[in-house]
Structures are given as structure tokens and as C-alpha cells.
Amino acid sequence: MKCPVCKTTELITGKLDENLTSLNCPDCGGNWIRGAEYWKWVEQHGSDLAERLLETESLSLAEPGLPIDCPECRFRMVKYLVGRGLSFSLDHCQGCKGIWLDRNEWEALKKRNLHDDLNTMFTSFWQTEAHREARKKRMIDIYISRFGADDYTEIKRIRWWLDTKTNKEELMAYLTDRDPYAA
Numbered sequence: 107m108k109c110p111v112c113k114t115t116e117l118i119t120g121k122l123d124e125n126l127t128s129l130n131c132p133d134c135g136g137n138w139i140r141g142a143e144y145w146k147w148v149e150q151h152g153s154d155l156a157e158r159l160l161e162t163e164s165l166s167l168a169e170p171g172l173p174i175d176c177p178e179c180r181f182r183m184v185k186y187l188v189g190r191g192l193s194f195s196l197d198h199c200q201g202c203k204g205i206w207l208d209r210n211e212w213e214a215l216k217k218r219n220l221h222d223d224l225n226t227m228f229t230s231f232w233q234t235e236a237h238r239e240a241r242k243k244r245m246i247d248i249y250i251s252r253f254g255a256d257d258y259t260e261i262k263r264i265r266w267w268l269d270t271k272t273n274k275e276e277l278m279a280y281l282t283d284r285d286p287y288a289a
């Protein structure tokens with residue numbers, strides 16, 4: 107079977123984790139997990155591990171790629187956002203249920219204990235949340251580029267302070283009035 111990213115490289119059977127085999131690409135470092143293999147592993151692996159929130163991401167991940175076709179059944183694969191502070195997406199084949207992971211993505215998921223949640227990740231509930239998170243992240247980036255990081259921190263603080271006040275409207279009016287002392 108050929109790598110769906112590199113196209114011509116032959117995938118090699120390897121071991122991605124205890125009891126989990128994958129087909130690995132020696133060129134791009136990606137991994138193909140057959141749907142049934144993943145299910146089998148999730149069952150053997152036992153109870154769902156609690157998500158670890160505070161791990162910062164230090165692994166070198168592949169750039170977000172172009173759409174790819176399933177190496178098994180040639181269907182165009184669907185991209186699913188991981189979310190939860192991880193900015194990459196996974197490719198999933200809706201035909202054979204296989205999963206494509208780019209270099210280090212399994213390791214990044216594992217560090218956060220999200221590697222046993224892939225089936226949940228492919229649900230619309232998870233995706234709605236992940237897309238909301240991605241939109242928020244984009245807005246934050248826009249505000250930082252407009253205001254600068256320091257001013258953005260400051261205005262967020264002011265906004266939070268205003269939200270704690272019962273006379274928020276009056277305070278806002280004072281702030282935006284050109285001359286609050288004019289009669």
C-alpha cells in the first residue's frame with residue numbers, strides 16, 4: 107500500500123503502540139491505522155484515560171496538509187479537528203473507517219491522553235466544539251494583531267472588570283463619551 111501523502115512511497119508495517127499495528131511511511135513519518143485495528147486496540151486498552159490538560163506541545167508536527175485519499179479504498183478522506191488546544195486535524199475514511207495520522211500526531215495525542223478518544227473525535231458533538239475553539243483562536247489572533255499583545259491583555263482585563271459591575275452601561279458611556287464633563 108502506498109503513502110496517501112507521498113503517493114509513491116510504500117508503507118511498512120510497524121507498531122504504533124502496545125497492541126496497535128500501523129502502516130508507517132518511512133519518508134513523511136505518517137501512520138495509517140485500519141479502522142478495525144483501532145477498535146480492537148481501544149477495547150484491549152481498557153477504560154478511557156483522563157485527559158491531561160497542561161502538557162504543552164513541543165513535538166514537531168507536519169504542516170496542515172491538502173485533502174488526501176484513503177490508501178485502502180480511494181475515498182476522499184474527511185479532516186477532523188482535534189481541538190483542546192491542539193491545532194492539527196486527523197484524516198478519517200468514512201468508507202473503511204481507517205485513520206491517517208501525520209508525523210508525531212499520535213505522540214501529541216498520547217501526551218494528552220486523547221489517543222484513546224479518536225472515535226469520539228469523529229462525532230459532530232466534538233467537531234462543533236473544536237470548530238468553536240478554532241474560531242475563537244482566530245479572533246484572538248486578529249485582536250492581538252490589531253491591538254498588540256499588551257493592549258489586548260489590558261482591554262480583556264477592563265472588559266472583565268466591566269462585566270462585574272451592575273452599572274456597566276454608565277461606565278461604558280463614560281468611557282466612550284468624547285467629553286464626559288460637558289453638561
Ligand SMILES: [Zn+2]
Binds near residue numbers: 133136
Ligand atoms: Zn509518506
Ligand SMILES: [Zn+2]
Binds near residue numbers: 176178180199201204
Ligand atoms: Zn478507506
